[in-house]
Amino acid sequence: MKTRSLRTIKNAVTHLFLIVFGIFFLSPFLWILSTSLKPNEELFLWPPKWIPSTLMWSNFPDAISYFPFFTYLGNTLTITVLATVGILFSCPLVAYSLARIPWKGSKPLFGLTLIVMMLPYQVTMIPIFIVFKNLGWVGTNVPLWLPAFFGAPFYIFLLRQFFMGLPKELEDAGRIDGASEMRIYAQIMLPLCKPALLTVALFQIIGSWTDYQGPLIYLSDETQYTLMLGLSSFKTQHGAEWQLMMATSAMITLPVIILYFVVQKAFIRGITFSGIK
Amino acid sequence: MAANENPVTAPTLNAIPKIKSKSSYKRKLTLYGVLFALPWMLGILIFSAYPLVMSIYYSFTSYSILDAGQWVGIGNYKELMSDNTFRISIYNTLYYTLISVPLNIAVGVALALLLNTKIRGQGIYRTLFFIPSLVPAVATTIIWMWLLNPQFGLVNYWLEKIGISGPPWLGDEHWAKPSLILMSLWGVGQAIVIYLAGLQDIPQDYYDAADVDGASTARKLRHITLPLMTPVIFFNLIMGVIGTMQNFVLPYTLTNGTGAPAGSLMFYVMYLYQNAFLYLKMGYASAMAWILFLIVLVLTILIFVSQKRWVHYQGKES
Numbered sequence: 001m002k003t004r005s006l007r008t009i010k011n012a013v014t015h016l017f018l019i020v021f022g023i024f025f026l027s028p029f030l031w032i033l034s035t036s037l038k039p040n041e042e043l044f045l046w047p048p049k050w051i052p053s054t055l056m057w058s059n060f061p062d063a064i065s066y067f068p069f070f071t072y073l074g075n076t077l078t079i080t081v082l083a084t085v086g087i088l089f090s091c092p093l094v095a096y097s098l099a100r101i102p103w104k105g106s107k108p109l110f111g112l113t114l115i116v117m118m119l120p121y122q123v124t125m126i127p128i129f130i131v132f133k134n135l136g137w138v139g140t141n142v143p144l145w146l147p148a149f150f151g152a153p154f155y156i157f158l159l160r161q162f163f164m165g166l167p168k169e170l171e172d173a174g175r176i177d178g179a180s181e182m183r184i185y186a187q188i189m190l191p192l193c194k195p196a197l198l199t200v201a202l203f204q205i206i207g208s209w210t211d212y213q214g215p216l217i218y219l220s221d222e223t224q225y226t227l228m229l230g231l232s233s234f235k236t237q238h239g240a241e242w243q244l245m246m247a248t249s250a251m252i253t254l255p256v257i258i259l260y261f262v263v264q265k266a267f268i269r270g271i272t273f274s275g276i277k
Numbered sequence: 278m279a280a281n282e283n284p285v286t287a288p289t290l291n292a293i294p295k296i297k298s299k300s301s302y303k304r305k306l307t308l309y310g311v312l313f314a315l316p317w318m319l320g321i322l323i324f325s326a327y328p329l330v331m332s333i334y335y336s337f338t339s340y341s342i343l344d345a346g347q348w349v350g351i352g353n354y355k356e357l358m359s360d361n362t363f364r365i366s367i368y369n370t371l372y373y374t375l376i377s378v379p380l381n382i383a384v385g386v387a388l389a390l391l392l393n394t395k396i397r398g399q400g401i402y403r404t405l406f407f408i409p410s411l412v413p414a415v416a417t418t419i420i421w422m423w424l425l426n427p428q429f430g431l432v433n434y435w436l437e438k439i440g441i442s443g444p445p446w447l448g449d450e451h452w453a454k455p456s457l458i459l460m461s462l463w464g465v466g467q468a469i470v471i472y473l474a475g476l477q478d479i480p481q482d483y484y485d486a487a488d489v490d491g492a493s494t495a496r497k498l499r500h501i502t503l504p505l506m507t508p509v510i511f512f513n514l515i516m517g518v519i520g521t522m523q524n525f526v527l528p529y530t531l532t533n534g535t536g537a538p539a540g541s542l543m544f545y546v547m548y549l550y551q552n553a554f555l556y557l558k559m560g561y562a563s564a565m566a567w568i569l570f571l572i573v574l575v576l577t578i579l580i581f582v583s584q585k586r587w588v589h590y591q592g593k594e595s
Contacts, residue, residue, distance in 0.1 A: 046429065253412050
């Protein structure tokens with residue numbers, strides 16, 4: 001009886017802490033929602049008003065019409081799709097070579113991959129910029145997706161670990177049946193690492209979608225801007241119209257959150273159905 | 278380990294009838310190995326090795342996009358030593374790193390411990406704490422500028438309610454960095470996920486044994502949970518230091534790259550970016566990049582050396 005009441009108290013204290021911290025984590029979202037639906041004249045009320053007197057749904061289309069939202073969306077999607085395709089082409093190929101093909105160079109190349117992973121972005125940023133400048137690609141979106149086709153160390157590392165965990169019998173069976181290495185890779189190994197590929201794709205999509213520094217360095221023409229650059233310049237131009245900025249922020253953030261939860265479900269399903277775990 | 282990574286052994290080869298000789302089969306595998314890894318080998322050359330070498334070279338020249346520049350020896354490094362903005366940016370960056378990383382670890386571990394208890398609504402709580410880390414940095418900036426607005430912001434309203442007159446936050450040079458640290462705490466969710474994964478790895482047996490001995494919750498926390506969490510804390514410490522030393526997007530978008538007020542939000546990589554892409558002092562910026570690399574390297578090595586004193590790996594006697 002005594003231990004039971006003690007546990008109830010403990011649980012209550014835990015809930016209390018989580019709720020207090022939870023307010024800190026949740027209230028910005030509620031505040032975005034509240035602000036994005038406010039009429040202009042209720043923005044600067046003191047004390048602040050949580051529920052607007054009229055719900056201004058028109059703030060959302062207004063925000064979109066304030067800057068070339070759909071152009072920026074198109075630009076962002078183009079970069080995101082091309083970069084993700086590039087990553088999904090290059091990284092599993094390289095990871096497969098490192099993990100499953102026994103050749104002399106695989107170990108040194110893996111070591112090199114780890115070193116590259118530790119190299120800070122700032123050190124290589126300037127020479128890479130100069131190379132793209134000389135190729136005439138500064139001011140286009142090419143530098144933002146082309147490198148993806150040549151692999152990225154973190155994803156290669158992740159996929160290599162995944163390939164290492166697959167049973168050896170799979171490719172032996174393929175080899176005995178006379179399948180080429182290419183077929184073993186494409187028809188046996190790739191389908192098995194779908195959950196890992198999905199994870200890598202998710203990381204890359206979120207990475208490209210939210211990237212700020214890359215577009216900032218390479219894009220100068222406003223018609224080329226991504227959503228992040230657009231949002232940032234929107235802030236400079238309409239700094240006091242918080243209802244529009246909140247509406248835009250919400251629209252740009254929501255896809256990331258939705259995508260995360262959709263893929264997370266598929267990811268867990270992928271693991272359970274592939275028979276690996 | 279070596280045996281596992283070299284799976285083609287003699288018996289397997291014999292089992293494949295089509296292969297005529299061992300050496301031709303090996304050659305074929307090497308060919309495929311190279312072929313599959315070719316994009317990445319090119320990638321390392323083009324996007325890592327060549328830039329690395331050129332970056333060292335540029336750091337000793339006065340290279341700008343406009344002209345080829347001249348060899349200046351250690352001129353750039355010397356000039357940096359007397360550059361006031363450079364000094365401010367180092368101070369700001371170290372200040373931010375030294376406060377925000379430990380604070381993020383403390384809050385992250387505490388929340389992970391709370392989220393690991395078997396209580397109702399555990400899933401909802403976990404989601405709630407994780408979602409902010411998915412918000413893009415530019416959006417985070419805008420949201421917090423509004424929340425921390427000195428006149429009409431929600432934060433100062435709440436402070437007023439409990440009888441505190443709120444500070445000017447991002448508008449004041451002494452409060453700007455604390456504001457940024459507060460913003461970074463909002464994104465602690467990613468680290469929490471890693472702590473929770475680390476907590477899953479602690480075997481239940483330890484707690485059972487402690488229960489038999491009649492240990493209190495506090496003692497179990499002090500002598501089992503925390504020591505066994507040190508490997509994940511170590512990981513997050515390293516990633517945190519590397520990440521905060523390269524802090525860029527939040528202060529850049531907050532201040533449109535100016536580092537205002539009074540240079541209090543001028544961070545190292547922001548100043549590097551300014552030199553490279555605003556003043557086109559590419560050589561100078563390259564020298565800055567190498568100094569940053571060295572600072573991060575030294576900090577990482579220090580943390581690695583310190584791990585003997587405080588990181589406990591399971592299965593290793595301390």
